[in-house]
Amino acid sequence: MINENTLQSISLFASLPPQVITEITRHAKSHYYKKGTLIFDSHEANQSFVYVLKGWIKLFRESTDGAEVIVDILNEQHFAGENFLFNGEQETYSCEAISDVEIITIPTHILRQLVEENHQLTLNFFKYTLQKQQKLTIEMENLSIRNASQRLGCFLLRLCSLKKNKDIAIHLPYDKSLLASRLGMRAETFSRALSKICHDCGIQSDGDALHIPNASELIQYVCQYCSQTYPCKYIMG
Amino acid sequence: MINENTLQSISLFASLPPQVITEITRHAKSHYYKKGTLIFDSHEANQSFVYVLKGWIKLFRESTDGAEVIVDILNEQHFAGENFLFNGEQETYSCEAISDVEIITIPTHILRQLVEENHQLTLNFFKYTLQKQQKLTIEMENLSIRNASQRLGCFLLRLCSLKKNKDIAIHLPYDKSLLASRLGMRAETFSRALSKICHDCGIQSDGDALHIPNASELIQYVCQYCSQTYPCKYIMG
DNA sequence: CGGGTGTTTGATGTCATTCAACTTACGTGG
DNA sequence: CCACGTAAGTTGAATGACATCAAACACCCG
Numbered sequence: 001m002i003n004e005n006t007l008q009s010i011s012l013f014a015s016l017p018p019q020v021i022t023e024i025t026r027h028a029k030s031h032y033y034k035k036g037t038l039i040f041d042s043h044e045a046n047q048s049f050v051y052v053l054k055g056w057i058k059l060f061r062e063s064t065d066g067a068e069v070i071v072d073i074l075n076e077q078h079f080a081g082e083n084f085l086f087n088g089e090q091e092t093y094s095c096e097a098i099s100d101v102e103i104i105t106i107p108t109h110i111l112r113q114l115v116e117e118n119h120q121l122t123l124n125f126f127k128y129t130l131q132k133q134q135k136l137t138i139e140m141e142n143l144s145i146r147n148a149s150q151r152l153g154c155f156l157l158r159l160c161s162l163k164k165n166k167d168i169a170i171h172l173p174y175d176k177s178l179l180a181s182r183l184g185m186r187a188e189t190f191s192r193a194l195s196k197i198c199h200d201c202g203i204q205s206d207g208d209a210l211h212i213p214n215a216s217e218l219i220q221y222v223c224q225y226c227s228q229t230y231p232c233k234y235i236m237g
Numbered sequence: 238m239i240n241e242n243t244l245q246s247i248s249l250f251a252s253l254p255p256q257v258i259t260e261i262t263r264h265a266k267s268h269y270y271k272k273g274t275l276i277f278d279s280h281e282a283n284q285s286f287v288y289v290l291k292g293w294i295k296l297f298r299e300s301t302d303g304a305e306v307i308v309d310i311l312n313e314q315h316f317a318g319e320n321f322l323f324n325g326e327q328e329t330y331s332c333e334a335i336s337d338v339e340i341i342t343i344p345t346h347i348l349r350q351l352v353e354e355n356h357q358l359t360l361n362f363f364k365y366t367l368q369k370q371q372k373l374t375i376e377m378e379n380l381s382i383r384n385a386s387q388r389l390g391c392f393l394l395r396l397c398s399l400k401k402n403k404d405i406a407i408h409l410p411y412d413k414s415l416l417a418s419r420l421g422m423r424a425e426t427f428s429r430a431l432s433k434i435c436h437d438c439g440i441q442s443d444g445d446a447l448h449i450p451n452a453s454e455l456i457q458y459v460c461q462y463c464s465q466t467y468p469c470k471y472i473m474g
Numbered sequence: 475c476g477g478g479t480g481t482t483t484g485a486t487g488t489c490a491t492t493c494a495a496c497t498t499a500c501g502t503g504g
Numbered sequence: 505c506c507a508c509g510t511a512a513g514t515t516g517a518a519t520g521a522c523a524t525c526a527a528a529c530a531c532c533c534g
Contacts, residue, residue: 061378065462069378083371086364091371115363119356126352126363127323129370134320134328136373141298141306143380144421147489177512184381189490191514207499207513225302384521414480426522428482444481444531475534482529490521497514504507 002028002104010051012079012128015120027110033097042094048105049081055101056174058182059093070182073098073174082125084108085115098174138228146225148185148193149200153222155183156197160215168215172208197221239265239341247288249316249365252357264347270334279329285342286318292338293411295419296330307419310335310411319362321345322352335411375465380421383462385430388420390438390459397452405452409445434458 004025007013013021030053033039040047042061050057052074059071059080071093074080083091085108115122142151159170172179180190198205201217212218241262244250250258267290270276277284279298287294289311296308296317308330311317320328322345352359379388396407409416417427435442438454449455 063382063462067382067462069382071374071378083367086367087371091374116360119359122356122359122363123353126359126366129363129366130320130323133366133370133373134324136370136377137308137328140373140377140380140421141308143377145300145304145306175512186491187513188492188515192490195514225300225304412480423523424481425483425524429522432482477534478532480529480531483527485525485527487524488522490519492519493517495515497512499512500510502507502509504505 002030006053006104011077012051012124013121014124016118016124017120020114020118020121023110023114024106028104028106030102030104033101033103035097035099035101037097039095039097039103042092047081047084047092047095048108049079049084049111050095051079051104051106052076053102053104055097055099055103057101057103058096058098058178060096061093068181070178073178073182075173079128081108082129085112098178141226143184148183148189149197150222150225151183151185152190152193153197153201153218154226155179156210156212157215157218157222160212160218166215168212170210170212172210176208239267243290243341248314249288249361250358251361253355253361254357257351257355257358260347260351261343265341265343267339267341270338270340272334272336272338274334276332276334276340279331284318284321284329284332285345286316286321286348287332288316288341288343289313290339290341292334292336292340294338294340295333295335295415297333298330305418307415310415310419312410316365318345319366322349335415378463385420385422385426386434386437387459387462388422389427389430390434390455391463392416392420393434393447393449394452394455394459397449397455403452405449407447407449409447413445 002025004021007021007025007028013024016024031039039050039057054076056073056075057080058073061069061071063069072080080095115125142154146154156170159173160168176190176194177187180187183190185193194205197203197218198210201212201221202214203218204211204213239262241258244258244262244265250261253261268276276287276294291313293310293312294317295310298306298308300306309317317332352362379391383391393407396410397405413427413431414424417424420427422430431442434440434455435447438449438458439451440455441448441450
């Protein structure tokens with residue numbers, strides 16, 4: 001079902017002994033989903049480990065009154081469901097394809113067993129989890145002390161960091177309304193924040209396409225009040 | 238300097254082989270700090286792993302314009318600095334005693350080596366990190382969709398969860414102004430949120446002492462719009 | 475007793491949400 | 505290919521929540 005080479009190229013599974021790779025390969029399944037498909041629901045039991053090969057997925061929860069909270073949005077080389085390994089059903093969320101996606105799933109109990117037996121795998125997981133934790137901490141900081149435009153600007157800079165040229169052209173990776181809730185604001189607020197930041201930093205926008213002639217203005221706008229050491233790792237890539 | 242028994246009773250170090258415990262004991266140092274002391278600064282190099290034996294510490298960052306962000310507040314049986322193990326200097330923060338405290342520090346490089354060599358230790362760390370990640374996710378949700386009173390109420394419920402009696406008396410564990418920034422709001426907002434919640438839920442307050450005759454009102458007030466399954470694990474303890 | 479810190483209270487301003495109307499873009503079926 | 509319906513995005517006005525500023529108050533400790 002899945003090629004061993006595919007798994008070996010995943011950095012989460014780097015440096016693992018061949019038999020572990022084989023074991024993962026035996027139980028891993030690959031899936032294709034169309035945009036908009038629910039991959040699993042927060043209420044169902046079989047929430048498994050998910051690794052994204054291609055496309056975007058969103059993890060989300062719904063509060064009792066129907067408000068949706070974005071837990072995370074992931075694309076290729078990122079994964080979800082590691083928290084099911086040991087916390088059981090404590091933290092649950094739903095998972096939906098927000099573009100056409102290709103993912104790999106691995107049953108939780110298989111992965112748990114492998115983690116318990118293999119040191120290198122645990123180490124890899126631990127390192128990734130530390131990185132995720134760091135990202136979360138920064139997002140908490142964003143939410144608590146920065147306003148809507150600054151949060152959006154920070155997000156844009158992260159998109160820019162992948163490009164090295166002066167004259168930057170980027171595309172918003174998914175729907176604006178989704179990006180809005182990802183950044184902890186309403187769609188209307190997002191819309192206003194985007195036009196504000198475009199006006200203030202000389203950015204041209206057309207749909208999901210943005211043209212940034214002068215990134216330093218944006219950096220100035222965003223990073224000035226950030227606690228991260230400048231230039232921050234997001235910008236460095 | 239440190240008793241092996243002390244280390245053995247720490248659940249992070251549970252199930253470790255004796256020689257690992259001994260090795261940790263050899264390098265661990267215990268420290269006492271008075272309330273208000275800076276334990277380490279975000280700019281200095283020797284940020285080490287910290288385990289709290291007694292009292293409270295706060296982890297915080299300062300943005301360029303002087304605004305302080307609380308990264309976390311920890312008391313006994315909790316630890317900080319695990320992110321220095323592999324991320325190097327990527328994420329930094331300062332650490333301050335907010336009560337008289339007793340802590341254990343372990344040099345990062347020693348702990349890193351032990352983690353790389355010992356599977357059980359890595360597994361313990363991994364599990365704890367997953368729990369922390371979960372806490373962070375919930376706090377993100379709090380910040381993005383819940384108002385000041387609800388966040389405060391949720392915090393109060395967590396304090397209550399340790400008590401089992403109907404008629405609950407609790408004490409705020411540290412300064413109100415600190416708790417305010419911990420909850421992502423100003424001291425003034427905190428003050429108003431507290432009086433609002435006291436009024437709405439029949440709570441009597443006197444300084445840091447709170448008397449909650451009827452917790453169900455508070456639960457209703459706080460949990461109604463939360464995405465966690467009710468009753469949430471915070472309340473369960 | 476005086477001074478510092480932490481907390482409360484009121485008045486005001488700013489930012490984000492809400493609600494509603496409208497526009498744009500897109501896919502479907504006629 | 506166009507008309508239509510739906511969903512996404514934008515815009516404006518009103519409301520609400522929180523921050524800010526300033527002043528008063530409480531408390532502790534020397």
